[in-house]
Amino acid sequence: MRLRPFGRTGWQVSEIGFGCWGLGGGWGSRDDEEGRRAIRRALELGVNFFDTAYVYGNGHSEKVLGETLRDWRGQVYVATKVPSKTMEWPPPPSTPAERAFPASWIVRCAETSLKRLGRERIDLLQFHVWLDAWLASQEWRTAIDLLKKQGKIRSFGISVNDHQPESVLKLVASGGLDSVQVIYNVFDQTPEKRLFPLCQEHGVAVIVRVPFDEGSLTGSLTPETRFQRGDWRAGYFRGERLAETCRRVEPLKKLLTPAVPTLAELALRFVLSHPAVSTVIPGMRKVSNVERNCAVSDGAALDARTLAELKKHSWPRNFYQGVWD
Secondary structure, three states: OOEEEOOOOOOEEEOEOEEOHHHHOOEOOOOHHHHHHHHHHHHHOOOOEEEOOOOOOOOHHHHHHHHHHOOOOOOOEEEEEEOOOOOOOOOOOOOOHHHHOOHHHHHHHHHHHHHHHOOOOEEEEEEOOOOHHHOOOOHHHHHHHHHHHOOOEEEEEEEOOOOOHHHHHHHHHHOOOOEEEEEOOOOOOHHHOOHHHHHHHHOOEEEEEOOOHHHHHHOOOOOOOOOOOOEOHHHHOOOOHHHHHHHHHHHHHHHOOOOOOOHHHHHHHHHHOOOOOOEEOOEOOOHHHHHHHHOOOOOOOOOHHHHHHHHOOOOOOOOOOOOOO
16 A cells, blocks of 8 residues: 655555445445444555544444454544534535534534544544635634644544535635545546645645545446435436436546556546545445455556546536535
């Protein structure tokens, strides 16, 4: 497993991280034992960065992760997220910072996550949503400073609103941020324009989520795919969205080679090709997912021709719009 610097923190993190949403449910049937095996296998293969959240399965993801890491003696970085108290995804521009992230809420969520994880401190505490209009508020800053002073968190980051990388630019430029987590993949390349250069300028780590576009960029979906009960993607790919997505995935198969034989590998190598990226966190609920994804960490970059071809497949859109309505 290759390591990359995590912004200005001094950490060296695995370039393939472990996305823990699926451990909490929401993707069809949940298998806690398989999830624990996946975590243990990831550790064996050198994964040292795990990303979860307060709301994943109402804390179930944090509990499963914490229990599985309890006996691991190697270096591990654990990131979790505080949701907006309003539970708005994303919050409307009219929501004030004091309503979304009051200090008491931030502290309560962080302390609850610590108990669930069974850890002395959280390496990275992130806000699960953000608006740059909140930059001037002192309340959330007071809570973050307090948690750092108490030794309950080490660093602070933002999980950027889905497909809205411009929503965090002012905070990144302010110098008061250690990391951003953002959607970036072959279809959504918008972070490259302004967010990534700004993060590089200010020493802010970049965590990439959704590298497979919720599964479409693995090539495993077809227009006839029917999702299990409880799989939130039934809403994400509702209507004609699934057929249109599959239509756009099909031409990518022409870029596969003996060296890069699968769409999933192509998608991960695209993400890792950008120098601003610190780690990518595909969801890995199964051992097979872990082994497949970790195998990509071999230092073999995509060639310039392939990267140029992938640039042509940028497809800006927000399939999340309306999913939570």
